Amino acid sequence: MNSFFVSNANAKGPGFGLFSLTHIITLCVLGVISFFICRYYFRASLINRNKLRVILASSILLLEVFKDIVLSITGQFTFGDLPFQLCGIGIFIVAYDAFRSNKTSRELMYSLTLPGAIAALLTPDWVTNHFINLFVWQSFIIHTLLVSYVLMRMIAKEFQPQWRQLWRVIVFLLIMTPIVSILNRQWHQNFFYIETPVAGSPLEPIALIFGSFYILGMVILVAVIWLVMYLPWIVHGRKNINK
Numbered sequence: 001m002n003s004f005f006v007s008n009a010n011a012k013g014p015g016f017g018l019f020s021l022t023h024i025i026t027l028c029v030l031g032v033i034s035f036f037i038c039r040y041y042f043r044a045s046l047i048n049r050n051k052l053r054v055i056l057a058s059s060i061l062l063l064e065v066f067k068d069i070v071l072s073i074t075g076q077f078t079f080g081d082l083p084f085q086l087c088g089i090g091i092f093i094v095a096y097d098a099f100r101s102n103k104t105s106r107e108l109m110y111s112l113t114l115p116g117a118i119a120a121l122l123t124p125d126w127v128t129n130h131f132i133n134l135f136v137w138q139s140f141i142i143h144t145l146l147v148s149y150v151l152m153r154m155i156a157k158e159f160q161p162q163w164r165q166l167w168r169v170i171v172f173l174l175i176m177t178p179i180v181s182i183l184n185r186q187w188h189q190n191f192f193y194i195e196t197p198v199a200g201s202p203l204e205p206i207a208l209i210f211g212s213f214y215i216l217g218m219v220i221l222v223a224v225i226w227l228v229m230y231l232p233w234i235v236h237g238r239k240n241i242n243k
Contacts, residue, residue, distance in 0.1 A: 003130035007076040008139065011129035016136075018127045018200045027121060030140060034148040041152035049156070056149050057098035060091050063142045067135060079187035084180055086116040086192060087143060094149050104168045106159045109150045111169045115225055117146040123201040163230040194218065 003011075016022040041052055064083055071077040083091055090113030097105040120143045129136050153159060180191045190196055194215060197203030202221065210217030 004133055005070070005074050006129065006133065006135075007071055007074075007081075008126035008129050008133075008135050009078065009080060010076060011126070011133075013128035015126075015128040016131040018123065020127075022131055023124075023127065026140060030121070030144045034144055034151065037148040038152040038155050042156050052152075053098040053149070056145055057095045060142055060145050060149075061095050063138055063145075064088070064091055067138050070134065079183075080189045080191075084183060084189075084191040086112055087120055087146060089176070090116060090146055091142075094146060097149075101159075103162075103165055104172075106153075107162065107165045107168050108172060110154070110159075110161045111166065111226060111229065112172075113146055114150045115229065117143045117150075119201065121147070123198060125198045125201075127200075161230060161233050163226075163234060166226065166230075 037052075037056075041049055044052060068077060068081060071081055083089065090109070093105055093108045093113055097109060121140070124139065126136050126139050154161075177192065177194070181194060183189060184191055184195055193201075193203055197207045197214075203218065206217035206221055207214050
């Protein structure tokens with residue numbers, strides 16, 4: 001219990017370990033939970049779908065607020081706990097989408113929030129913390145709900161990713177990245193991980209390969225990820241045109 005209220009940033013390790021049995025079992029359990037959320041949404045009426053979107057978006061937002069309140073009470077809150085990471089911004093994108101969904105929110109969720117949240121679950125930067133910890137489970141749950149929200153809408157065929165709409169995402173990044181870079185310098189943080197990569201993440205080999213051109217490596221990585229994510233939809237669209 002001495003470790004229960006220790007923030008992820010203050011954890012000294014060794015924690016539960018990346019891709020340890022504990023980590024893998026946790027991912028499996030969270031995957032089952034996500035499956036049932038998506039299944040319920042797919043079978044739900046329009047009214048219940050609207051309710052579930054609001055419930056999930058509100059829960060995600062409240063979990064983030066709850067974390068900051070506890071961190072403040074325990075004297076652990078820092079600028080790094082503000083929601084300026086990709087998934088932190090995804091919280092507000094999902095909240096907006098739950099009430100006023102549009103092309104921009106849907107494309108941002110698919111191209112940024114979904115891969116960002118999945119990457120966070122697979123290579124979490126909170127593995128150095130104790131497994132029985134409030135902030136570890138807040139992190140696991142909030143990222144699982146982000147993934148579930150996007151997947152359930154896609155499985156219900158409420159939107160289909162459009163590569164032609166990626167310009168919206170690029171404009172968003174062109175606006176946000178300089179802002180985040182300034183905040184990083186002012187607050188000595190690592191939002192968007194544009195300063196240093198997370199240990200064990202795909203960004204770590206990118207930093208080793210590209211060195212001082214780390215940002216360029218990140219851009220190439222994002223382009224490759226988008227190619228993999230959008231190529232099936234492009235092929236699917238062409239098949240429909242041929243039919």
